[in-house]
Amino acid sequence: MTSQEILSLTDRYIMHTYGRFPVAIDHGKGATLYDPEGNAYIDFTSGIGVSDLGYGNHAWADAIARQAQRLGHASNLFCTEPPARLAEILCKRTGMSCVFFANGGGEANEGLIKLARKYSFDRYGKGRSAIVTLNNSFHGRTITTLTATGQEVFHNYFFPFTEGFRYADANDLSALEAQGDDVCAVLMELVQGEGGVLPLDRDYVHAVAKLCAERDWLLLIDEVQTGVGRTGSLFAFQQYGIAPDAVSFAKGIAGGLPMSGILANEKCRDVLGPGTHATTFGGNPVCAAAGLVVQETLTDAFLEDVQAKGTYLRNQIEALKLPCFGATRGLGLMIGIEVKDGYTNKAIANRLIENGLLVLTAGPGMRLLPPLVISKKEMDQGLEIMAKVLG
Numbered sequence: 001m002t003s004q005e006i007l008s009l010t011d012r013y014i015m016h017t018y019g020r021f022p023v024a025i026d027h028g029k030g031a032t033l034y035d036p037e038g039n040a041y042i043d044f045t046s047g048i049g050v051s052d053l054g055y056g057n058h059a060w061a062d063a064i065a066r067q068a069q070r071l072g073h074a075s076n077l078f079c080t081e082p083p084a085r086l087a088e089i090l091c092k093r094t095g096m097s098c099v100f101f102a103n104g105g106g107e108a109n110e111g112l113i114k115l116a117r118k119y120s121f122d123r124y125g126k127g128r129s130a131i132v133t134l135n136n137s138f139h140g141r142t143i144t145t146l147t148a149t150g151q152e153v154f155h156n157y158f159f160p161f162t163e164g165f166r167y168a169d170a171n172d173l174s175a176l177e178a179q180g181d182d183v184c185a186v187l188m189e190l191v192q193g194e195g196g197v198l199p200l201d202r203d204y205v206h207a208v209a210k211l212c213a214e215r216d217w218l219l220l221i222d223e224v225q226t227g228v229g230r231t232g233s234l235f236a237f238q239q240y241g242i243a244p245d246a247v248s249f250a251k252g253i254a255g256g257l258p259m260s261g262i263l264a265n266e267k268c269r270d271v272l273g274p275g276t277h278a279t280t281f282g283g284n285p286v287c288a289a290a291g292l293v294v295q296e297t298l299t300d301a302f303l304e305d306v307q308a309k310g311t312y313l314r315n316q317i318e319a320l321k322l323p324c325f326g327a328t329r330g331l332g333l334m335i336g337i338e339v340k341d342g343y344t345n346k347a348i349a350n351r352l353i354e355n356g357l358l359v360l361t362a363g364p365g366m367r368l369l370p371p372l373v374i375s376k377k378e379m380d381q382g383l384e385i386m387a388k389v390l391g
């Protein structure tokens, strides 16, 4: 099919829930994608932080093919090797105690919320179920995770929303200290992704961890976007130097197949017992086999390189001194760029994409989430397009 045919078929038969760019993607190699006509696009998006190994990775494709030929699904009534091995690796690399596997980020965050409410119910009974999240956060699109999302624009149409959520400003400890004794948990991203690539202050995060420990609130970290190497450590909480009670992950975990989950510490290990939480596809062996290849790739040396690439890209972007861009921020290969007054991020994204560079927006700024394997040559090609189009 031609790009035009794919776009019209999509428009006719797929629900119009996405503001899509008029581009059809056919295949890719490394961090470069191609449309059906063979036009190349340098990818600074990795499909919103998912394709961390880029495209056309043979080890990843082979592991998927081999596992698909052995066994595609067995249900969670039985045990299979790939998710068991992946869970062991994730626990050993993070110091967490156990994993629950699910399928998407919103679903993983639902798991965090259920874990916190059940933990509190078991210890304190009813009436201690409120969860505090931060303004500007993003936690998903289910009714409950939309409620958890601290942005008023999302709290519309789908009434009634779930009870028991409160919102506090990021980096304001007193807003959390002021909360009453009906709270059971704090849920936050360490770098707010959709909100505009806003890293939380380190001191604030440590103070929140201390407050949670004092009040026996669970500290829940949403690492759906920051997790799996994106910020230059396996999880962002590791470089912040905190020990959360539970952490969600999703986007990059299987390098492009749908998979998510939560990691919980020893204290939370047996909170969700048999019959309290489940999902049919969770821990699918094909997705887990893909996840194992991601873990093999993300060695400590590889993660250091992610830091170095992030620094390089940010320095080069700032050195271009483009009239539309202000300062950059972020961690590792999760990069935000401020857009100056008089310019709009959507218009900038459109122009870059038309000219062969895929980028994302977040909040009022730009957001870059390149595949973690992106080469220097591909970064330079992307920068060249930026300079030419926006200079």
Ligand SMILES: *Cc1c(COP(=O)(O)O)cnc(C)c1O
Pocket (backbone or CB within 6 Å): 103, 104, 105, 106, 107, 109, 138, 139, 140, 141, 189, 193, 194, 222, 223, 224, 225, 226, 250, 251
């Ligand atoms: C993308 C994202 C989600 C939602 O994940 P889905 O897989 O789309 O359900 C939740 N939290 C954060 C921080 C995200 O970036």
